[in-house]
């Protein structure tokens with residue numbers, strides 16, 4: 207197979223007057239139109255009022271995003287209904303954002319000179335510019351779902367306040383990411399014996415140093431794990447909030463491992479000692495209270511409590527919370543719909559719904575849009591090669607649907623969903639509360655409101 211090595215970056219996002227989806231579909235060969243549509247994208251052009259007095263005052267953002275931590279830093283999710291309406295792929299402006307601090311500003315003119323290094327326990331440490339990454343390495347495109355470990359944390363905060371802010375169920379989004387496999391870079395550097403972790407560091411300087419964390423070296427070298435260093439999403443240069451110009455994308459693991467504004471990959475014998483690796487992204491035992499955890503670093507330094515693979519999860523997007531379903535006789539059934547995802551590349555194998563709090567369950571139909579990429583013949587997509595033949599793992603969310611008779615809905619109080627993956631990991635009935643409120647995945651419930 208011959209590869210088209212791009213010598214330049216993918217196009218910058220079109221301006222807001224440019225209509226996109228139809229153009230993109232028109233421009234695609236016929237076989238590509240079977241793939242999920244890339245949603246319409248119109249980069250915001252206005253700096254929003256709240257951002258004007260923050261270090262991000264140069265950065266236009268979409269006003270539909272819901273701010274979860276006041277004005278700054280920018281931590282947002284789209285309304286779940288809007289996110290779901292976009293379909294399998296999320297447009298960059300509605301993709302959830304989790305920033306620990308300010309967004310490093312990188313001008314278009316300087317992007318290709320962005321430099322990052324591969325160092326630590328390697329035979330051949332090197333630094334590379336983005337222009338060389340584009341010219342010298344095979345560019346690949348994968349659909350990948352990112353999920354914040356705090357997705358659905360609001361439910362934990364309602365039960366007992368955690369140290370984290372309240373995400374709803376839209377701390378999850380999917381895009382076509384284009385870049386190079388992390389394994390290609392590590393193989394060039396040749397990790398030395400004894401190296402077990404790949405630490406990553408971003409360019410954002412925060413009160414406790416730069417943002418950094420690690421993945422396991424043996425996973426990073428395994429192409430089946432899909433770990434990549436990406437410079438584009440949905441065929442556009444990464445948006446500033448999503449790591450422009452370069453980020454790690456770690457499929458199947460919590461979003462916190464996908465370091466943005468990437469400056470360093472460091473092979474080490476020990477896990478990262480970065481402050482954010484130690485004091486964030488953990489599920490401590492449930493009896494540890496916020497007060498106690500603050501005074502006991504030993505809880506945090508125990509690598510057993512660090513979280514990597516996502517937990518199996520699902521949510522109901524339609525009906526939305528507080529939505530009223532009509533029961534005036536005009537419809538006989540209602541299509542209840544939502545999403546589900548597994549962790550660590552595990553595929554969701556069933557999604558079940560109950561209208562009687564778990565006494566009986568019904569199976570929902572699942573649409574695995576990711577399989578359309580898997581089954582597509584190798585082709586150029588968004589500036590990289592799409593070739594997922596032989597890739598076993600599941601990197602993406604799936605959508606499910608079940609038609610329920612209006613009479614059944616009228617007789618019930620709530621709709622509850624749970625998913626199971628191919629290792630039989632099933633969402634639990636009960637919540638596992640923990641001090642950071644992460645990985646919340648008990649059965650998801652929406653109360654039923656009928657008019658009439």
Ligand code: MTE
Pocket residue numbers: 301302303304305306307352353354355407408409410417447448449460461462463464465466467
């Ligand atoms: N990388 C840097 N440099 N700084 C950050 O604050 N946040 C992490 C991760 N990478 C973060 C980062 C967290 S916690 C998540 S969930 C994802 O980025 C979110 O990626 P997104 O904002 O593109 O959705």
